[in-house]
Amino acid sequence: MIDEKRLTQIKIDNDTTVSVIKSKLLSKFDDKIVHGFSTRLGGVSKDHLSSMNLSFSRGDERDNVLENHRRFAKALGYDEKKLVFSDQVHKDHIRICTEEDAGKGIIIESDIKETDGLMTEVKGLPLITFFADCVPLLFYAPDINTVAAVHSGWKGTFLRIGPKTVKLFRDRNADISKLICYIGPSICGGCYEIGPDTAENFMDFNDGIILRDNHNGKYNLSLQKAIRKTLIKEGMKEENIEISDICTACNSDILFSHRKTNGKRGNLAAVIMLKQ
Ligand SMILES: [Zn+2]
Structure with a gap:
């Protein structure tokens, strides 16, 4: 069970508290960015979507999802009407988002398709990606004040969507030795x-730690450590990469886990935004 102290509990009004998970590394830049990872706690959805489902694609009532977004946004401090939604398909496309993308996926119909990564240098534009075991990557380049939110399941990890995001930061003249990455709550x-x-697909990681052969036809894979290795190979510093040790499947009472529930679950979300 997760220690409650690991959660940041934010009272948004007299009777509502929203619990979120924050990165230690990214929290050092709280004056520059808003960031956070949601939990199941503090929303209005029912049953297996209880209570903070943030996806419109899980069979939830639209009004419930909108209210959950209002609450999560209020807790973190951004305007949910400006959210830019990913369209996750386990591929490696990353979109550079502009002001014109504000609200796509929540209040206006989106032309953002097959996009697992979002990046922006626009202030006040919150980027959101969705999870229930897959790995969230939140990036911040302090020298060029640019953020990215990325979804990396095993396919995205195999396709190196994390390192590809690093390359995009490099193309924009970021100093990669200063780039921060939070590898958020996901299946351990x-x-x-x-x-x-x-x-x-992961035999090049077959070191017993990232990929362990159980010699019974099954393997265990640490996606988080695989991603960290590929980010370091791309030039990031180990001390600038934080792996959350909170597992979605070990904590399925407070986090949504696809595996633990055989797919009967809502979606968590990771958000990052540059402050005005
Ligand atoms: Zn676990």
């Missing part, structure tokens, strides 16, 4: 068992 290596077909 102990819970994430995979078969040989998936493991085949």
Whole structure:
């Protein structure tokens, strides 16, 4: 069970408290950015979507999802009507978002398709990506004041969407030795068992720590450590990469886990925004 002290509890009105998870590294830049990862706590959705489902695609009532967004946004401090939604398909496309993208996916219909990563240098434009075991990556380049939110499941990790995001920061003249990455709450290596077909894609990580062969046709994969290794290979400093040790499957009472519930679940979200 997760220690309650690991959660940041934010009272948004007299009877509502929203629990969020914050990065220690990104919190050092609280004067420059807003960031956070949601939990199941503090929303209005029912049953297996209880209570803070942030996706319109999980069979929830639209009004519930909108109210959850209002609450999560109020807790973190951004305007939910300006959110830019990803369209996650386990690929490696990253979009550079502009002011014209504000509200796409929440109040206006979106032309953002097949996009697992969002990046922006626009202040006041919150980027959101969705999770229930897959790995959230939140990036901040302090020298060029630019942020990114990325979804990296095993396919995205195999396709190196994290390092590709780093390359985009480099293209924009960021000093990669200063780039920060938060690898957020997601399924841990102990819970994430995979078969040989998936493991085949990670044989270059077969070091017993990132990928462990259980010698029974099953393997355990730490996506978080695999991602960290690829980010360091791309030039990031180890001390600028934070891996959350909070597992979605180990804590499915307060976080949504696809594996733990056989897919009967809502979606968590990771948000990052440059402050005005
Ligand atoms: Zn776990």
